[in-house]
Amino acid sequence: MEHAWKELKNDQKWCDLSAIKTNASCKRRRPDDGNAEGNEDGNKNGAANQGTVRPPGVKAAKAKGKKVDVVEAVNVFRNMWGMKREELVLKKETQKMALLDSLIAKGPLCEEEEALKMQLISEMMQNQ
Template identity: 40%
Template sequence: MLQKWSPKEDIILIGAWLNTSKDPIVSNEQKGGAFWKRIVEYYNASPLLVGTIPRELGPCKQRWSRINDHVSKFCGCYDRALRQQRSGQNDDHVMKAALDSFFTIMNLKFTMDHCWKELRYDQKWCSLVQGKDTVKEKRKVVDIDGEEAAVGEPEARPPGVKAAKAALKKKMNGREQELSNLHGALEIKEKLSRQKLLDRLFA
C-alpha cells in the first residue's frame, strides 16, 4: 500500500532537495544517484519525522517530480493571472484565476499551495525551472491558449565579490573627493584670515 504524503512531509522533502542542491562544498559535482541518496538521508534524518516510516529513494524521487511539475505549471498560471489583473481585483481574484487556469491545463485541482509557497521565490529552483539549456532567453513554464507564462520573481541575488569591491572603491573615491573639496575650502579660508591679519598690521 502506498504511503500518502502529508503537507509536512512535502515541506521536509523540498527542504532536503534545496539544501542538498545548494551544498557549497559538493555543489554541482554530484551524480544523480549520490545526489538523491543524500536527499533521502537528509529527509529521513528530520526530527519532525520521528515515529514515521522512513521513505525510500524511489518514492521520494517520484514525489519531488510531481511537486516540481505541478508547482512550475502553477507558477506560470499565477504569473499570467497577475499580468491580467484588472483594477479593483485583489490577491484572491488572482489566485482564483490561477487555480482555474491550472485546472484547465491539468484537468485536476492544484493542491500543492504549501509547496508553491516554499519554492516560488527560491533562486535555485527558479533557475532550474527556467531551463539549464537557455542562455539568452528564459524557458517558459506553461503555454496557455498560445500565450507563454514565466516563473515568478526569484530571490534577489547578492552582488558578487568584484561588484562589491567596485562599489566600495566608488564609495571611497566619492569620500576622497569630498575630503579634497573640504581641504581646498579650508586652505582658502586660512589664506583669507592671513590676508586680514596682514591688512590689520599694515593699518
C-alpha cells in the first residue's frame, strides 16, 4: 500500500488528497456558524481553498461529447423543414404539369376536363 501511495501521490487526481492529508488532521469540516446545515457554504469555501480543480471523469466526458446542442439541433431541423417545403412545392407543380400534359394530349375533352385545362393554364401563366 505504501508503494502505491508513493507512486500515485504526485498524480493529478490525488494531489488534492495528499495536501489535505498533510494539512488537516480530521476528515470532516466544521461549519463556521455552528449549524449542522452549513454544508453549502463549507463546500464553496473548501473548493476555493483546495487550489486545483480535478478534470471531469471518463463517464462525464463521454456524456458531454454525446450530448447534442439544442440550438444546433433546432437549426438543422429548420433547415431540413425548409428543404422539404421546397420539395413539396416543386412536386405539386410537377403534378400539375403532368396533368396538363395528359389533358393536352387527350383528343376530345368533356366540359369539366376543358375547365380544368383552362384553370391549369391560367395558374401556369400567373406563376411565371
